[in-house]
Each structure stands twice: as structure tokens, then as C-alpha cells.
Amino acid sequence: MNSEPVGVEERYAVFPFYLCLDVSASMAGAPIDSINRQMPELRSSVGDDPAIAEVVRFAVVTFSDVARTVLPLSDLSLVEAVPEVRAEGRTSYGAAFEHLRQVIETDYHTSRASGDRWYRPAVVFISDGRPTDEEARWRAAHARVVDPTWRRRPNILAFGFGHADPAVLASVVEGKPDRAFIAEEGAEPAAVVPKLMKGLISSIVSSSASVYSGEAQLTPPDVPGMTPIPVDQLD
Amino acid sequence: MVAEGGEGRVFEVLDRPGILFKEYRRPVDASSLRDLVVWASASGSLDPVMATRVRLATAWPQSVVRGAAPGLADGLLMARAPRRFSLRHRDGIARLATLSYLTADPVRRAAAYGLVLPGQGDAARIGLVYALARTLEVLEHARPSVGHGDLSAKNVLWSTRRGPEVFLLDCDNGERFGPTGAPLGAPGRRRAMTPNWDDPTVPAGGNPGFASDRYSLALIFLRVVGAGHFPVQKRQRMAETVEVELALPSAVLRNPAMAPDAPLWAMLGRGLSSMAGLRPPASTWSAALSDVLIGLGASAVLEAVHAAQGSGASSIPGEPIVGPSAPDVAVRPRPARPRTEMWTFHRPVASGGHIPAAGGARGSQASTPPPAAPPAHLPLSAQAMAGLRRAFAGWKSLHRWAGSALGTPGRRSVGARRAAVCAVVDFVVACVGLLLFAMIVSPFLGI
Numbered sequence: 001m002n003s004e005p006v007g008v009e010e011r012y013a014v015f016p017f018y019l020c021l022d023v024s025a026s027m028a029g030a031p032i033d034s035i036n037r038q039m040p041e042l043r044s045s046v047g048d049d050p051a052i053a054e055v056v057r058f059a060v061v062t063f064s065d066v067a068r069t070v071l072p073l074s075d076l077s078l079v080e081a082v083p084e085v086r087a088e089g090r091t092s093y094g095a096a097f098e099h100l101r102q103v104i105e106t107d108y109h110t111s112r113a114s115g116d117r118w119y120r121p122a123v124v125f126i127s128d129g130r131p132t133d134e135e136a137r138w139r140a141a142h143a144r145v146v147d148p149t150w151r152r153r154p155n156i157l158a159f160g161f162g163h164a165d166p167a168v169l170a171s172v173v174e175g176k177p178d179r180a181f182i183a184e185e186g187a188e189p190a191a192v193v194p195k196l197m198k199g200l201i202s203s204i205v206s207s208s209a210s211v212y213s214g215e216a217q218l219t220p221p222d223v224p225g226m227t228p229i230p231v232d233q234l235d
Numbered sequence: 236m237v238a239e240g241g242e243g244r245v246f247e248v249l250d251r252p253g254i255l256f257k258e259y260r261r262p263v264d265a266s267s268l269r270d271l272v273v274w275a276s277a278s279g280s281l282d283p284v285m286a287t288r289v290r291l292a293t294a295w296p297q298s299v300v301r302g303a304a305p306g307l308a309d310g311l312l313m314a315r316a317p318r319r320f321s322l323r324h325r326d327g328i329a330r331l332a333t334l335s336y337l338t339a340d341p342v343r344r345a346a347a348y349g350l351v352l353p354g355q356g357d358a359a360r361i362g363l364v365y366a367l368a369r370t371l372e373v374l375e376h377a378r379p380s381v382g383h384g385d386l387s388a389k390n391v392l393w394s395t396r397r398g399p400e401v402f403l404l405d406c407d408n409g410e411r412f413g414p415t416g417a418p419l420g421a422p423g424r425r426r427a428m429t430p431n432w433d434d435p436t437v438p439a440g441g442n443p444g445f446a447s448d449r450y451s452l453a454l455i456f457l458r459v460v461g462a463g464h465f466p467v468q469k470r471q472r473m474a475e476t477v478e479v480e481l482a483l484p485s486a487v488l489r490n491p492a493m494a495p496d497a498p499l500w501a502m503l504g505r506g507l508s509s510m511a512g513l514r515p516p517a518s519t520w521s522a523a524l525s526d527v528l529i530g531l532g533a534s535a536v537l538e539a540v541h542a543a544q545g546s547g548a549s550s551i552p553g554e555p556i557v558g559p560s561a562p563d564v565a566v567r568p569r570p571a572r573p574r575t576e577m578w579t580f581h582r583p584v585a586s587g588g589h590i591p592a593a594g595g596a597r598g599s600q601a602s603t604p605p606p607a608a609p610p611a612h613l614p615l616s617a618q619a620m621a622g623l624r625r626a627f628a629g630w631k632s633l634h635r636w637a638g639s640a641l642g643t644p645g646r647r648s649v650g651a652r653r654a655a656v657c658a659v660v661d662f663v664v665a666c667v668g669l670l671l672f673a674m675i676v677s678p679f680l681g682i
């Protein structure tokens with residue numbers, strides 16, 4: 001025999017998705033409401049299909065002055081409802097990235113301990129504003145998330161609207177082409193957000209299908225200019 | 236619209252309940268489709284008993300919907316999967332009962348969806364594969380024979396309501412094969428296979444062959460009876476030999492038909508083999524699984540399958556189960572350790588509330604020892620627990636209902652009446668509890 005036996009414990013590696021959501025005060029009203037309204041659909045589209053739920057793990061992290069884990073990395077079939085998010089405070093990108101680095105690292109070890117293997121995680125970063133914290137701080141925190149020597153470093157997709165700064169979002173995705181998307185000037189957040197959430201759902205669904213094909217890829221939400229990203233399995 | 240697939244969209248048909256219209260995104264060759272329709276119809280060569288079995292267990296194309304262009308079909312009509320081939324989740328919404336529900340830890344699935352699923356190695360699971368084998372043997376032994384070609388989790392629905400039954404979708408993907416195993420349909424026709432459920436000997440972009448359904452049947456046995464994914468194809472495609480460790484409850488393995496040295500396991504290995512010629516035909520599987528079910532003392536399951544399929548007739552006698560081991564696939568059954576994970580369904584604390592990042596929804600890994608009951612019995616105790624939980628919730632809301640009125644000025648008399656109802660209920664509960672307690676302790680006191 002050339003390799004280890006295939007047993008019942010052998011599962012497909014899972015695809016972790018972190019929704020990293022700006023909940024600064026400017027997101028209050030329509031944008032936050034529409035995120036909260038779409039979340040049940042996301043939960044059921046992923047969680048109610050056992051084939052999708054099996055290979056996807058989903059977390060919601062919010063940030064304003066501070067960052068929090070609103071939904072810890074979960075199998076959505078075991079979650080009844082994703083807690084609602086609330087707007088508060090300012091826009092600290094630094095808090096967001098510091099938190100992300102820490103939760104991804106912790107989640108990875110917890111998952112490993114329970115027998116789950118991981119594909120490279122995806123972070124879907126959504127913001128409607130510019131960072132309000134000191135540039136040096138958030139850039140340092142960001143550098144730690146995308147640090148090439150950090151084995152768990154995620155693929156980041158960024159979506160901006162409202163006052164989000166294209167140049168800043170471009171640096172969030174490390175200047176990689178096809179990974180940041182900015183809504184047109186003056187686009188209504190109430191119109192943009194539902195599209196984004198729908199895009200996120202189909203992105204998770206098609207990415208999960210690719211896990212079964214053995215060639216996993218992160219399929220970005222269907223917005224112009226974005227292309228699928230091949231993902232590797234972490235050891 | 237009912238659903239959307241890769242090749243088309245599926246609609247209900249006005250005035251024809253139970254019938255669905257599948258509309259292709261791109262029109263397909265009409266003659267291949269028409270041949271499939273005729274194959275299962277009264278004017279086809281199928282024996283009426285076998286035709287009934289196909290009708291009851293598949294969404295076979297019933298008629299071709301012609302397109303504007305000559306020779307092309309826009310779609311087809313087929314039977315809708317009967318309602319028993321769906322599962323109602325905790326939210327009360329019914330969803331198609333795909334094989335995905337069975338190819339994972341049943342305890343985890345039960346926790347997620349509030350369903351009661353048969354345990355690993357359970358006779359109901361074997362019965363489902365038996366029902367599938369009996370359906371496929373009809374396709375295989377007909378002249379011409381038909382291969383489905385895409386027996387995936389999504390395309391094989393199941394039900395245990397009337398006894399184990401399957402219902403196959405996407406049958407228009409099927410192909411007729413001649414006596415030599417050569418496809419009879421229009422050349423160049425593309426037939427889909429689902430990743431993870433495909434025959435590893437079919438090259439990328441190729442069509443499933445005559446023996447592909449035999450592989451699928453063996454794979455479905457492994458995944459459904461073993462309640463896991465057993466991802467074997469990737470290794471097989473790299474021409475590796477594969478050793479599968481199949482964990483089953485000890486009670487199942489004690490049965491001679493499923494004992495570790497039973498010929499069933501070598502047969503499963505041949506079914507999964509990359510040497511397509513070794514794969515046993517579906518009729519051999521039916522014969523083998525019928526023996527297994529009888530050996531397990533589950534002849535009621537056997538009869539239930541026959542009743543649901545309209546008859547117990549077999550299309551042809553199966554070949555002997557005993558045969559050589561496949562050189563490339565070995566299946567080794569071993570007693571299952573109870574799985575070490577416990578899965579809990581997570582409810583949010585309160586809307587807007589933040590839940591702690593630690594533990595929480597990610598199926599709290601129990602540090603306590605796993606339940607001692609064999610997996611096959613877990614669903615029952617899960618059911619009992621759910622019942623108790625519901626009863627407790629009912630009892631709580633009853634008291635809240637009384638309390639709310641008592642606490643509202645002006646509604647005190649209503650409240651008093653409700654409190655009386657509660658008191659009566661509590662009294663009855665207390666009496667029953669006392670009685671149970673007395674029954675439990677009396678033997679110890681020697682009464």
C-alpha cells in the first residue's frame with residue numbers, strides 16, 4: 001500500500017471564510033440593516049445544504065474602534081441564526097487586522113485539534129470608510145496578516161463603498177489585481193450591500209463545490225474584474 | 236420554478252400535479268432523449284414488472300419537449316419526486332433528501348437539522364443500497380441496457396418512510412449501451428459526472444461508461460453504510476492502491492454476512508476497483524445485500540423494499556458473491572470506536588448580543604467521554620431528549636402565561652384561573668415523577 005488507509009475520520013479539508021465587517025457609525029442605517037436582513041439567507045444557503053455546510057466554516061468579525069468576533073468560526077448547519085451586528089464608533093483598520101491575525105491563528109489550532117484540515121482561509125473585508133486610526137498602526141497590523149512567513153495568511157478580498165478609499169483598499173489586498181472592488185461614486189449603500197451579500201453567498205457556494213473537485217479555488221463574488229484564486233491546503 | 240441545475244431549469248407544470256418540466260439551457264439531441272423515453276415505456280422492451288420498478292424509483296423522462304430546430308429538444312417532462320423523498324429541517328421547511336444527509340456522522344447531522352437518521356451500519360442504510368441495487372439491475376439487464384452515469388449525492392434521493400426506497404434524478408443523463416458495452420446514443424454527446432462521485436477511470440472530459448454505475452453503487456454502499464465521505468478517487472486517479480478502513484458497530488460485524496472475513500468486503504473492493512471488469516453487476520449486489528439483511532434479522536426491511544418497488548422479483552439471479560480480491564482496493568472493516576465529537580446546535584444568546592469567541596458554535600468538542608450507547612441507538616435517545624426538551628419548554632411557557640396575567644393589574648382573576656391550571660399540571664407532573672421514582676427505587680428497598 002502506498003499510503004495511509006482511508007477511514008471515516010478522513011474528511012474533506014474545510015474552507016474557512018471570515019467576513020470582516022466595518023460597523024463604524026457611518027454604516028448605521030441602511031447598510032447595517034441590509035446586512036442583518038441578508039444574513040439569514042446566507043446562513044440557510046450554506047447551512048441548510050449538508051454538502052455545502054460540510055466543507056465551509058464561516059465567521060463574522062466586526063470592527064469599529066475595537067474589533068469583535070460576532071460569530072466564531074462555525075459550521076453554519078449548527079448555527080440557528082447569525083447574531084445581528086450594530087453600528088458603533090469609528091473605523092479602526094488596525095483593530096480589525098490585529099483581531100484577524102489572532103482569531104485565524106487560534107481557530108486554526110482549534111480546528112486541527114478536532115481533526116479538520118484547512119484550505120487557505122479567505123477574508124472578505126467590507127468597509128465604507130477610510131481608516132481613522134494612525135496609518136503606521138494599521139499598516140503594521142495589516143503587515144502581520146499578510147506576512148508571507150505566516151503559514152495561515154489568508155487571501156483577502158476587499159469591497160468598498162461610501163467613503164472607502166480605492167488606494168487604501170488596494171493596499172489591503174496587497175495591490176494584487178482583481179481582489180478589490182469599489183462601488184461607483186455615489187452608489188447607494190442600500191443598493192450595493194444586498195448585491196454584495198448575494199455575491200458573497202454565491203462565492204461561498206461555488207468555492208465549496210470546488211473543494212469536492214479536489215482543486216479548490218476561492219470564487220470571488222460575481223463582480224466585474226474579479227477572477228477565481230486557486231487555494232492551497234494548509235498542513 | 237422548482238430548481239436550477241447545471242444544464243437546465245426545472246418547473247412545475249400547470250394542471251399536471253406531480254409532473255415537472257426540465258428546460259435545457261441549450262437544446263439537446265432529441266433522438267437520444269426519445270430513445271430513453273421509449274426504453275421505459277409500454278412500447279419498449281422492458282418487462283412490465285421491471286418498468287414499474289423504474290417508474291417508482293426514478294424521474295425517468297416521460298416525454299420529449301421538441302424545440303424549434305429540427306432534431307433538437309428544448310426539454311422533457313418527468314415525475315416529481317414524491318414528498319416522502321424530502322426531509323423537514325427544524326425550521327419546518329422540507330428539502331430534497333439527498334445522499335449528503337447520510338454521508339456524514341449521523342449524530343452531527345441530527346444535531347444540525349433536528350432529524351432522526353439511521354446510525355452507521357444500520358439495516359435501514361443497507362436497505363437503501365439494496366433498493367438502489369435493485370433499481371440499477373433493471374437498467375443493467377434490459378436490452379439495450381442503460382447506464383445512469385451520474386449517481387451523485389444530489390441525484391439519488393432516499394426515503395425510509397415506507398421502508399427503504401431511492402428515487403433517481405437526472406435520468407436524461409443516461410445512455411443506452413449495446414451488448415458489447417458500446418454507447419448507442421448520438422456520438423459527441425456530453426454526459427455530466429459530479430466531482431467526488433465520479434468513476435476515477437473515466438478521463439477528464441470523458442463520458443461515464445457501462446461499468447461506471449457499478450463503481451457508483453459500490454461507492455454509495457461504502458459512503459452510506461459507513462456514514463462518511465471516504466475520499467478515494469483522487470488516490471485512484473494517481474494509480475495508488477487504496478486501503479479503506481470501514482468502521483462499523485461491533486454488533487454489525489458479529490453478523491457472519493458482515494464479519495471482517497465475509498466475502499462482502501472483497502466484493503466491495505472489486506466494485507471500487509479501477510479494473511472495471513472486476514466490478515460486480517448490480518444483480519450481484521442485490522443478492523448479496525439480501526443475504527446480509529436476512530443475516531441481520533432484518534427480513535422486514537427486505538420485504539418493505541420489495542413492497543415499495545411493487546414486487547420482490549429479481550431480474551436475473553445474481554452471480555456468486557465470492558470472488559477474488561481486487562489488487563488495487565482493499566476494504567477492512569473494524570469495530571467503530573464511538574466518535575469522539577459531540578455536536579451541539581447553537582442558538583444565539585439574544586439578538587444583537589455578542590457570543591463568546593471560544594467554544595460556542597464550533598461543535599463544542601466534548602471533553603467528557605462519548606456516549607456509551609452504540610451509534611445505531613443514538614437517534615432514538617436524541618429523539619427522547621428532544622421530546623423532553625419540548626415538554627420542558629411547554630411547561631415553562633405555561634407558567635409564563637399564568638405569571639404574565641398575574642403580574643398585570645386588572646387581570647388578576649384571569650391570572651388566578653391560569654395559576655390554578657398550572658397548579659393542576661404541576662400536581663400531575665409531580666405525581667407521575669413520584670411514581671417513576673418509586674418504581675426505580677422500590678427494587679432496591681426490596682418492596
Ligand SMILES: Nc1ncnc2c1ncn2[C@@H]1O[C@H](COP(=O)(O)OP(=O)(O)OP(=O)(O)O)[C@@H](O)[C@H]1O
Nearest residue numbers: 238239240241242243245294314315316404405427
Ligand atoms: N424529478 C424531480 N423531482 C424533484 N426535484 C427535481 C426533479 N428533477 C430535478 N429536480 C431538482 O432540480 C435540480 C436540477 O435537476 P437536474 O439534476 O435534472 O438538472 P441538471 O441541470 O442536469 O443538474 P446538474 O447537471 O447540475 O445535476 C435537482 O438538483 C433538483 O433539485
